[in-house]
Amino acid sequence: MAVHGLLANRLRSFLTLLGISIGVASVIILVAVGHGSAVSVQKQIEGLGTNLLTVQSGGGLFGRRASTASTFTYMTLKDVTALQDRNVAPDIASVTPVVSASSVTASNGAASVTPDTVDGTTASYAEVRKAPVTEGTFLTATDVKSHARVVVIGTTIAQDLFGGVDPLGQKLKLNGVDYTVEGVLKSKGSNGFQDQDSIVLLPLTTAQDYLVGHTGQLNQILIEATSPSTVSAADSEATSILTPNHSNTDGSAAFTILNQASLLQTTSSSTHTFTVLLAAVAAISLLVGGIGVMNIMLVTVTERTREIGIRKAIGARKADVLGQFMTEAGLLSVLGGVAGVAVGLVGAQFTIVGVQPVLQSYAVFLAFGVGVAVGLFFGIYPANRAASLRPIEALRYE
Numbered sequence: 001m002a003v004h005g006l007l008a009n010r011l012r013s014f015l016t017l018l019g020i021s022i023g024v025a026s027v028i029i030l031v032a033v034g035h036g037s038a039v040s041v042q043k044q045i046e047g048l049g050t051n052l053l054t055v056q057s058g059g060g061l062f063g064r065r066a067s068t069a070s071t072f073t074y075m076t077l078k079d080v081t082a083l084q085d086r087n088v089a090p091d092i093a094s095v096t097p098v099v100s101a102s103s104v105t106a107s108n109g110a111a112s113v114t115p116d117t118v119d120g121t122t123a124s125y126a127e128v129r130k131a132p133v134t135e136g137t138f139l140t141a142t143d144v145k146s147h148a149r150v151v152v153i154g155t156t157i158a159q160d161l162f163g164g165v166d167p168l169g170q171k172l173k174l175n176g177v178d179y180t181v182e183g184v185l186k187s188k189g190s191n192g193f194q195d196q197d198s199i200v201l202l203p204l205t206t207a208q209d210y211l212v213g214h215t216g217q218l219n220q221i222l223i224e225a226t227s228p229s230t231v232s233a234a235d236s237e238a239t240s241i242l243t244p245n246h247s248n249t250d251g252s253a254a255f256t257i258l259n260q261a262s263l264l265q266t267t268s269s270s271t272h273t274f275t276v277l278l279a280a281v282a283a284i285s286l287l288v289g290g291i292g293v294m295n296i297m298l299v300t301v302t303e304r305t306r307e308i309g310i311r312k313a314i315g316a317r318k319a320d321v322l323g324q325f326m327t328e329a330g331l332l333s334v335l336g337g338v339a340g341v342a343v344g345l346v347g348a349q350f351t352i353v354g355v356q357p358v359l360q361s362y363a364v365f366l367a368f369g370v371g372v373a374v375g376l377f378f379g380i381y382p383a384n385r386a387a388s389l390r391p392i393e394a395l396r397y398e
Contacts, residue, residue: 002327016296017336020371023286024340025347027367030282032348032357034275039358051231052128053223053238054258073246073254074217082241083223089237091230096124096222097204101211106200108161108172115157116198120207128224136168136183144203150182154197158184177210235259289336290374297329297382308386309395322387329379337371
């Protein structure tokens with residue numbers, strides 16, 4: 001009888017079912033998008049190394065903020081040497097200096113491009129930054145010592161300057177000076193802010209000779225802790241070593257240290273909050289769908305008042321009428337939930353706003369269960385109203 005009642009008004013039943021299915025699908029897809037975003041950010045941070053510390057002069061760019069009484073001093077190679085002392089810093093495995101050049105033009109014949117990143121560094125950069133080469137070799141200690149005019153480039157630079165030609169051994173110019181391509185880095189894609197493959201790396205000494213000058217100033221110092229568990233200890237050691245030469249007027253550190261492990265933890269917390277927020281927004285759709293079920297069931301009860309009166313006049317009990325209308329509400333909720341799960345599973349396979357959703361099984365079961373429960377909850381009032389009608393009043397109803 002419940003199925004017959006739903007089929008008697010197919011369009012109305014379909015639209016009610018659609019409300020539940022949209023709510024269920026929204027929860028599944030949005031939770032998958034939130035989790036997919038979290039996984040993507042986590043992979044990018046882990047790709048840089050969770051035992052990595054980045055030291056930068058000043059206190060207002062990132063990481064731990066310095067005092068307001070700021071005294072800006074640049075890091076130098078003397079700081080690198082001090083950090084490499086294992087007696088003072090036993091938890092620091094390696095130290096890598098980095099100088100950055102801005103507004104550098106890379107060219108090869110008629111092809112020209114401005115890389116997002118042009119850094120001068122040493123051989124340890126590859127390990128610290130998790131930047132392996134797919135072709136050729138990375139910068140070597142000999143390259144740095146001999147001031148070699150060689151570069152390692154990202155895949156974007158390789159494509160823009162050389163097209164389909166193998167760039168290894170080829171020449172390119174940086175601000176008009178010739179360099180030989182020694183290696184091509186493994187692609188990392190975009191981090192959401194810039195293309196990580198639009199990068200050129202060259203020996204620290206060469207960058208100082210031709211791009212940044214011999215000022216002795218370093219833009220960054222990359223510190224690799226001996227293991228992820230010793231990152232905090234390495235952070236403390238670096239702070240104690242650098243503070244005497246780089247401190248503010250109040251004695252606080254005039255530099256910042258970005259701790260990748262702390263960043264990963266903070267990002268995970270933020271993305272969890274983001275996912276919960278998305279799920280809460282999607283849950284509103286389920287609530288609206290439930291209200292739709294109640295609305296349609298109230299209309300159905302009103303239309304079938306005489307039918308209810310006849311059933312009760314020939315012996316139907318209150319439980320019989322209540323069961324019939326609750327079954328109709330349950331069918332709408334279950335069918336809507338099934339349809340919503342199907343749409344959610346399909347939708348989660350597509351990239352959404354640049355994020356590849358990661359399906360969460362708990363979200364599927366939770367969305368289906370809540371969708372059915374909401375439909376049944378909002379179906380109780382109309383069903384109880386129908387079951388409570390007095391037969392004589394129902395029979396007289398026009």
